Amino acid sequence: MSKRADFSRVRKDGQAKAGRFVVVSTLSDPSLPHLLVGFITTRKVGKAHDRNLLRRRLRSILQRHGHRLADPKRLLVAIPRVGAAQASFAELEEDWLRQVKRLGLFASGK
Numbered sequence: 001m002s003k004r005a006d007f008s009r010v011r012k013d014g015q016a017k018a019g020r021f022v023v024v025s026t027l028s029d030p031s032l033p034h035l036l037v038g039f040i041t042t043r044k045v046g047k048a049h050d051r052n053l054l055r056r057r058l059r060s061i062l063q064r065h066g067h068r069l070a071d072p073k074r075l076l077v078a079i080p081r082v083g084a085a086q087a088s089f090a091e092l093e094e095d096w097l098r099q100v101k102r103l104g105l106f107a108s109g110k
Helices: 004-013 048-068 089-102
Strands: 015-018 022-028 036-039 074-080
Touching: 004 022, 004 036, 004 074, 015 089, 022 089, 036 048, 048 074, 048 089
Parallel strands: 036 074
Antiparallel strands: 015 022, 022 074
C-alpha cells in the first residue's frame, strides 16, 4: 500500500488496536483482490537503520502469520511505536499477534 488516500481511509473508517510496540489498523474492503499492507515508521522510532529494521521485522512477521487472516481482502497498517526498535523480534511479534487477535482478524482453527 502506498497511496496516502488508503492510509487515510484506514485511519478514518477502520479499527485500530495499540500495543506496547505496535499499532495495528485495519479496514475490510471486498473490492480488493488481496491483502494490502502498509507500514508507517516515523523518525520518532529511531534513525534510518532502526526504521528499516522495524519494517523488515514487520514484513517477516506478516509472512509468518499472514496465511492465518480470515479475510485477506483488507487494508492493514502497522505503525511501530517509540521503543519498538529496542524490542526483540519475539517481543515485536508477540505484540503484533496480540493486536491482530484483539481485532479478530485470525480465522478460527488456524
